[in-house]
Amino acid sequence: MAQFWKPGTEKPRLIDDEEGGVLFLSASASSSSSGYGFASFEKQRQRLPVYKYRTAFLYLVETHATTIVVGETGSGKTTQIPQYLKEAGWADGGRVIACTQPRRLAVQAVASRVAEEMGVKLGEEVGYTIRFEDATSTGTLIKFLTDGVLLREMMGDPLLTKYSVIMVDEAHERSISTDILLGLLKKIQRRRPELRLIISSATIEAKSMSAFFQTRRRRGLQGEEPALAMEPAILSVEGRGFNVQIHYVEDPVSDYIQAAVSTVLLIHDKEPFGDILVFLTGQDDIETAVKLLTEEARDNRKSSSGLIVLPLYSGLSRAEQELIFSPTPRGKRKVVISTNIAETSLTLKGIVYVIDSGFSKQKFYNPISDIENLVVAPISKASARQRAGRAGRVRPGKCYRLYTEEYFVNEMAAEGIPEIQRSNLVSCVIQLKALGIDNILGFDWPASPSPESMIRALEVLYSLGVLDDDAKLTAPLGFQVAEIPLDPMISKMILSSDQLGCSEEVLTIAAVLSIQSIWVSSRGIQKELDEAKLRFAAAEGDHVTFLNVYKGFLQSGKSSQWCHRNYINYHAMKKVVDIREQLRRIAQRLGVTLKSCDNDILVVRKAVAMGFFANACRLEPFSHEGMYKTVRTSQEVYIHPSSVLFRVNPKWVVYHSIVSTDRQYMRNVATIEPSWLREVAPHFYRQDGPDAMLH
């Protein structure tokens, strides 16, 4: 068994860092161990950088309410820390150690790795929970879960009493769920002094995180836990990456796609073998770069022979993604041209060179227009470092930044803007309300969203009938909407379908709206796809069209050939069936009667309107271009060309979402009657208000 500090024995020595509070373990305190049982795993575990901080870490956790661990990729913190905690007894007496991740895939991967290292069956001592999948048992000691799942668990157990330690991993990514979780955990700590928090982050943002967690309970509880430090401890663990040499351009580049292509060819010409990873912003940029490189390979065989050029973005089919992960043949060089997906979600093997455009697509929310925009924006220093680090996984690498050093040093922001400050907050606010946080504006956030965004969210939830005049959840509707793990507008639509007698149809629509697209996505088959769509198209809009597709899919016996013939994505349809089944169970639990309206499409349209009336739009009179204006904020919007209502341009519609490019396009559009708006949302669409245009 490895040596570690036990409460009541002499403390390990700790050195205070001049930077202010960063603690390092002195070399003498590190130890080796004989190990037993799974010897090869034990040896591997001891070689991880985090291992020599084991004793210090356990000491800090024992003596501090919150411990912040700063560690780069490859430090081993995610897989080792939960095991150290278990070995030190934090899972004794029926308590559980929790470790959260922002992504489902990471949860599963880390859980199975830890189970393997411990020599136990996944789902028993080591388990995991993600949405729609619970692989835990009563004997689970270490539990991995997404931060969203932990938030859901708080609805049933607000103090998370079964956990002794909660580790929030990848906190630097600052997803909405992580930020809400951090705010709530800080509150829980006040009520549960024995709870330990571990905040794990890849960047030195630890300082502000530390400031966030140290204002706790100045007086009062000292008597109970005299030894517990109020100020968070910070532990830095080095990564195991190799050195990455950074190159900057001397002068700013005007065209980063062209610059990236030239750099690829330069590396291929001058540098030894090793794969190249290029970070661009989106599908368009990536396809352009792939085309340029492929043309170069054709025209100038000498400079680009041996290059395998591959695009990488989330919309790729399975087969295309498998190409990315196949090993590079001897004598060849792989060039992967990617979005941000390769920055956090996917790790590629064999990358030695990284080309960083300095840009990514980022979401921004405008509470005035109530529209989320996806725009190309400069990345942060933290992102730039993360991207560069991708070059040092197998051997020392190089990173070529397509911006100047002066720009990096003086102009690039240290950190990105937290997602919560760039998003529509409807889902976030209802979740806090369901957890009993009544004063949303006064909530202690790690980063506060703008009051305008919060007010906009409260307004929409009020109009949906989810919140009452005191901004409290209504019963039963508000609590029911909060219970369904979907966007509140979709949840409201499902619950409204009960009284309208069309829940079977609306559950199908909800499931389809929850996935990206049911159509096959590939350029160059547009005409065929459009023709196929016409076979299912309904005059009432996309939602009813989805019903026709779903009905056809079931009638075909869920046939993949049928999907293929009709340009429908078979995997997407399987997912629709799966999600629909999950939603059906939840709806039934909430007392929704399962009923089909058969062919009475009017009630289905009404249910859609009852969820999405806030997204109502009217066709501009005399507009020849199909210009609509949103009823609430008078924004100029258009029906997306992928909609079955494109060019049909009915006078009144509601949309599910908006995509912004050169114009704002409504995706998934349904026709409505204007009289329904005042009927379903009388407060929202008052006759005398700014919405008098309803006449």
Next chain:
DNA sequence: GAGCACTGC
């Protein structure tokens, strides 16, 4: 007649 960074419950 045009196009969707990435997650998650």
